[in-house]
Amino acid sequence: MATPSLPDSDLFIVDISVSDSAVRPKITVLADGEQGITIAQCATISRRINKKIEEAFGEELSYTLEVSSPGVDFPLTQPQQFKRNIGRNLKLKLQEGIEKTGKLEEVTETGINLTEEIKQKGKKATYAAIQIPFADIVKANVVISFK
Template sequence: MSKVAETVSQLVTPILDDMGLELVDIEYVKEGKDWFLRVFIDKETGIDIEECGLVSERLSEKLDEVDPIVHNYFLEVSSPGAERPLKKDKDFEKAIGKNVFIKTYEPIEGEKQFEGILTHFDGITVTLEIKIKTRKKSVNIPYEKVAQARLAVSFS
């Protein structure tokens, strides 16, 4: 996590805790000539625009006080969306039974990208049930080899 993201996490966490919300992810990225600070928040029943606006206002005040970012930037506070990233152990645990997409740092059984139903997670291994043509197969992915993971929208 970048220094900016770490500082923003420390600033936004008390705000989210106070509102009963969860921090999903923070991105601090340059796109073209502009910098963007994106804070993704959620809760069990989903997040609405008013909650995003309130968090944005409260976080903006804290950022103005602490001033941890040297560049001009755009602050965006939003839901992680339907393809929510899976970052923490609890994200994987909550995603059991759901369709997920995983990229790995190195090939597992000759592949680096997998999409399927997350059937098991124990903190060491992520198990997916994937479809290969007309049959199903279980794939065990070592958790430390997961580069990216997210929920995947299924159109089947």
């Protein structure tokens, strides 16, 4: 119901979750776009999803619907989100618990190219270009810098 409710072709669904509450479940839809997403676009998505839910389940269904953009602390999950963050530093958690931090250089069809900062005690940091397939990424967050 969510994807057909998107008002513009550059928008995409990032995540959908439903709370466990039996009384009044909360449906949270996170959407984003290549240029970000506006409050007006979130409101349009919300109205369209509400209409689809009412058509499918009737007006008696009690729920709360929240449509918003993912916050800066929300992990990157879609290739489009990675593309929007080229040039920024990412912190990645990979399979087997390995962590990598580095600058996102490029997004390909199958993964990302990252310039990893390798820190060694008592030495200057060195940098290495690495390729990481999307399938190996468990979690990816943008590193927020206040410099």
